[in-house]
Structure formats: C-alpha cells, structure tokens
C-alpha cells in the first residue's frame with residue numbers, strides 16, 4: 001500500500017499486507033521459533049530465531065511505526081513496562097535521568113528502586129512546568145528525559161516540543177509515554193521527541209486481552225540499537241500470538257479512539273455540574289490547567305481518560321465505585337468496556353493521588369448509559 005493513504009486507511013488494513021503463498025487477505029500467524037538455513041550456510045530470509053525477530057511481530061511493528069511516523073521503526077515488547085524499562089536499561093550506570101513526578105505509578109516505583117540499583121541517578125520534576133524541568137536537567141550528565149502526557153491520574157499536560165528543546169540543549173533524549181494520548185491525538189516524534197512508548201495493552205489493542213508494549217524511534221542511532229540489543233538479549237520480545245491479536249485490535253483503533261474520546265468529553269462536561277462531584281479532571285475542559293496547551297498539542301479530541309473527585313472524600317469515592325453496574329470496577333484502561341477505579345487504593349501508601357479520586361476509562365458503551373450509571377452510583381453513595 002502506498003504511504004500516501006491516510007493513517008486511518010493504512011491502519012484499517014494493517015498496512016494492506018496479504019499472504020503471497022495462499023492469496024489470503026489476512027496474513028498467517030507465524031509461530032515458528034526457528035528458520036531454515038540455506039545450503040550455502042546463509043539465512044536468505046533474514047529470519048534466524050524467534051527471540052530477536054518474528055514475522056507477525058514485524059508486521060504489527062510496521063503498523064505502529066506508521067502511526068507514529070517513526071523513521072527508526074517500532075519494537076514490540078512483552079509489556080508496556082518491558083518497553084519502558086528497556087529505554088533506561090539502554091543507558092550507562094552513572095547516567096542521570098529526569099522523569100515526570102506525576103506519572104504511571106509502576107514505572108515511577110521501578111525508577112525509584114530498580115533503576116537506582118542499576119546505577120542510574122533519577123530525579124523527578126513537574127515536567128508540565130518547563131522552568132522546573134530546565135532546573136532539574138543537568139547539561140552533559142542527563143541522558144534521558146521521560147515525560148508522560150496527559151499523565152496518570154490528573155491528566156497533567158506536558159509541552160512535548162518545549163521539553164524536547166530543553167532535553168536536546170542539555171545533550172539528553174526525550175522519551176514520551178503516549179499511552180493515554182495515543183497516536184490519534186498526539187504525534188510526539190513530529191513535536192521533537194526521540195522515543196515514543198505505548199502500553200499497547202491499553203487503547204492500541206483495545207480489548208483488554210493482550211499485555212504488550214511498544215517503542216517507536218525517531219532515528220536509527222546508537223541508542224536505538226542499544227534498545228534493540230536489550231530486547232534481543234534480555235528476551236523481552238512480544239509473543240507472536242499476542243502480536244497477532246494486537247494487529248487485529250489495531251485495525252479498529254482509529255474508530256475506537258475517536259469514539260471513546262468523544263464520549264469522554266461528553267461525560268466530563270456533564271459531570272462538571274453534578275452536585276456530588278467536586279472536580280472533573282479532563283484536558284478537554286476549558287477549566288483544566290493543561291487545556292490551552294492540550295488544545296495546541298492534541299488533535300481529534302483529548303483522549304478517553306478522565307478523573308472525578310467526589311464530594312465526601314475517600315469513603316464516598318469508594319462507595320460510588322461500589323454502586324456502578326455498567327462501568328466495570330477494575331484497573332487498566334483503553335478497552336472497549338468502561339472501567340472505574342479508586343486509584344489511591346491500588347497505588348497504596350505514599351501515592352500522590354488524591355483519596356477522593358475515581359479514574360474513569362471511557363469505553364464504547366452508549367454515553368447516556370455511562371452517565372446514568374455514574375449518576376445513580378454517585379447518588380447512592382451519599383445515602
């Protein structure tokens with residue numbers, strides 16, 4: 001297929017690949033762990049073994065590379081965490097890194113524990129404030145700036161172009177966890193980032209049945225090559241069956257992400273005037289602190305994630321989650337089924353997450369049903 005088609009066209013057909021041997025419209029799932037060597041001892045197919053590489057994985061990577069406009073291509077990992085941690089494992093002991101202070105909780109914990117044992121020096125900064133980021137970056141010593149935008153669970157927005165400028169001036173690279181923005185809303189590489197990371201577990205797959213991670217790179221440089229080595233030698237590649245499911249999920253990614261963002265915007269607007277809701281956090285609301293920046297940096301809407309702070313504090317928040325019927329009470333996000341979560345409970349002691357906060361992942365159900373279910377639960381929680 002030509003690359004002049006729109007992303008929506010290319011993604012709907014997973015780049016239009018078909019099977020040359022059978023004329024099958026859907027390419028086969030390649031499960032083989034090993035490949036034939038030619039009689040002259042060469043490997044003319046370029047495939048040798050399943051840990052470095054797999055044809056189903058490659059086909060799925062091509063879709064993600066297209067979505068992210070990634071010149072270096074994309075790499076699929078066994079989870080979002082495996083993808084994210086590979087970016088840090090590709091650094092040298094003694095290197096300094098700066099990460100968003102409000103970000104995906106498990107990665108923040110990994111940076112505070114494992115990355116430090118690995119010999120990295122980690123500082124956290126409120127990256128939505130570029131002056132603070134600038135003050136935390138150490139020119140010549142900082143090698144990676146890690147930004148999540150909009151970030152869990154307050155949906156804080158960081159200026160990607162501004163952060164890239166600061167990182168590059170200090171001799172560092174910029175990596176963006178774009179899981180909650182997704183390629184429908186934000187193009188981090190076009191804005192100057194060097195690496196984009198996705199928990200493909202979330203909206204890229206969209207059906208809550210695959211754990212997967214992805215990196216997309218701006219340049220095929222030394223750093224990208226080290227990340228490839230980390231994946232190959234550490235054995236963190238995605239399994240072929242998971243890659244097949246992810247490719248299947250990706251075909252509907254554009255319509256899902258667009259529809260889910262539209263519902264999230266409608267819910268955020270309606271919940272703002274709900275008497276039991278103290279505050280709605282969603283970058284698509286004009287009163288959100290990151291709204292103006294999000295309006296410039298994001299397109300096709302503001303994503304499927306929002307949070308509400310409930311009147312009555314933690315007890316009322318937990319009780320609200322207890323009373324929903326259509327929303328599913330579960331962690332994770334980005335699936336076609338809407339999820340609700342009392343975030344502080346899962347993050348545990350020391351979390352910066354407000355105790356009265358419920359995180360909402362908007363799915364594909366009828367938006368009136370989603371609102372009515374929340375309305376009923378909010379009212380029931382106060383009885």
Ligand SMILES: *Cc1c(COP(=O)(O)O)cnc(C)c1O
Pocket residue numbers: 079080081082104107148152177179180199200201202211212213333
């Ligand atoms: C889920 C998630 C991750 C981690 O992905 P896994 O596939 O669960 O390892 C990282 N960042 C964000 C923003 C996420 O939502």
